[in-house]
Amino acid sequence: MTTAVARTSRWRETWDFLWLFLSPMGSKRNVYDILMPHNNLGEQxxxxxxxxxxxxxxxxxxxxxxxxxxxxxLNLEGPFQVLDVGCGFGDQDFLWAKTWTQCRWQAINVHGEQLATARERLSQQPKEIQDRVQFTVMNACVMDLPEASVDRIVSVEAAFHFDTRQQFLAEAFRVLKPGGQIALADVIPLTDPAEWSVLKRALTKWGLRFWYTPFPNLITPVQYRASLEQLGFRNVAIEDISEQVFFPFRQYAAKRVEEPEIRRRVNPLLRGLWGMRGRSAKKGKSDGMAYVIVSAEKP
Ligand SMILES: C[S@@+](CC[C@H](N)C(=O)[O-])C[C@H]1O[C@@H](n2cnc3c(N)ncnc32)[C@H](O)[C@@H]1O
Structure with missing residues (x-):
């Protein structure tokens, strides 16, 4: 299920990606302002x-x-109102709505261009899905939602972008009903940046400009748990799934970028990056990062 989009020239797009790294004061744009649907490794x-x-x-x-x-x-066996935060182009919302048929899904994203594509794709779904999925432009850190109005919150690989994650978690706690649950797929470092060398901190800050990640979001699993508990969340669980994510993705991506279809549509800079990361990937090594699924409940 792909969608054709008007695209800027390949050179212009490459320059825009490069400028995320190179601009002396930091670019006003971020990677999602540039990353249109054609820069994707999916087939369907x-x-x-x-x-x-x-x-x-x-x-x-x-x-x-x-x-x-x-x-x-999450427990999704009920007529729950679920909030998906940082929903991309909506694929997971269509999938979840098909899997958990009693829930209603509100999917939010700060990038309206992605939601325009998501809404177009929703219109191609069966009516039964259309009736239970809604896309809304909203910032995860300033949610335009009443207190205690949501049963469940879910977010896949987005919370490290939020400025800041801590502000988002506070908002999540506010909008969840008592007894509500949250589950986040997220990426964090294994060690505390406060203990890193000055050079490592500086290089990381620079690299994070490309990945649209505020430096304060670099917290360890222990700090993540503590910040959820300080907000009032209980039954916090953090599952490390790094081995089933980083290495297999890098291996797959390095092969996929050689395929003619990907060479035709994906930006050469991204292909180069994915190819390089894949060739240098080593099983069991994750550059000091952990891929985690974090879950918790509001009492
Ligand atoms: C890595 S993508 C993941 C998209 C989708 N969840 C998926 O798994 O395919 C991160 C998403 O978070 C969104 N995002 C980033 N900052 C956001 C914010 N402050 N509020 C809401 N969404 C945000 C981006 O626009 C993007 O769609």
Whole structure:
């Protein structure tokens, strides 16, 4: 299920990606202002995550598996109002709505261009799905939602972008009903940046400009748990699924970028990056990062 879009020239797009790294004061744009649907590794989907590769052989099924594994941390057997935060082009919402048929899904994203595509794709879904999925432009950190109005919150590979994640978690706690649950697929460092060398901190800050990630979001699993508990969340669980994510994704991506279809449509800079990362990937090594699924409840 892909969607044709008007695209800027390849050179212009490459320059825009490069400017994220090179602009001395930091670009006003971010990677999602540039990353249009054609820059995607899917065959049928427009997912934007690294996938869960325990059984998957291709990108579409790995991304679907990650979405199901994340939402699977929640009890969704009921007529619940679920909020999907940072919904990309909506693939996981269509999948979840087909899987958990009693829930209603409100999917939010700060990038309106992605939601225009998501809404167009929703109009191609069966009416039964259209009636239970809604896309809204909204910032995860300033939610235009009443207090205690949502039963469940889910977010796949987006919370590290939010400015800040802590502000989003406070908003999540506010809008959840008592007894509500949250599940997040997220990426964090294994060690505290406060203990890193000055050079490592500086290089990381620079690299994070490309990945649209505020530096304060670099917290360890222990700090993540503490910040949820300080907000009032209980039954916090953090599952490290790094081995089924980083290495298999990098291996797959390095092969996929050589395929003619991908060479034709995906930006050469991204192909180069995915190819390079894939060739240098080593099983069991994750550059000091952890891919985690975090879940918690509001008492
Ligand atoms: C890595 S993509 C993941 C998309 C989707 N969940 C998936 O798994 O395919 C991160 C998403 O978070 C969205 N996002 C980033 N910052 C946001 C914010 N402050 N509020 C809401 N969405 C945000 C981006 O636009 C993008 O759609």
């Amino acid at each position: 989907s427009l997912f934007l995550n690294l996938g869960y590769w325990e059984q998957a052989q291709d990108y579409d099924s790995a991304c679907a598996a990650l979405a199901l594994r994340t939402a699977g941390k």
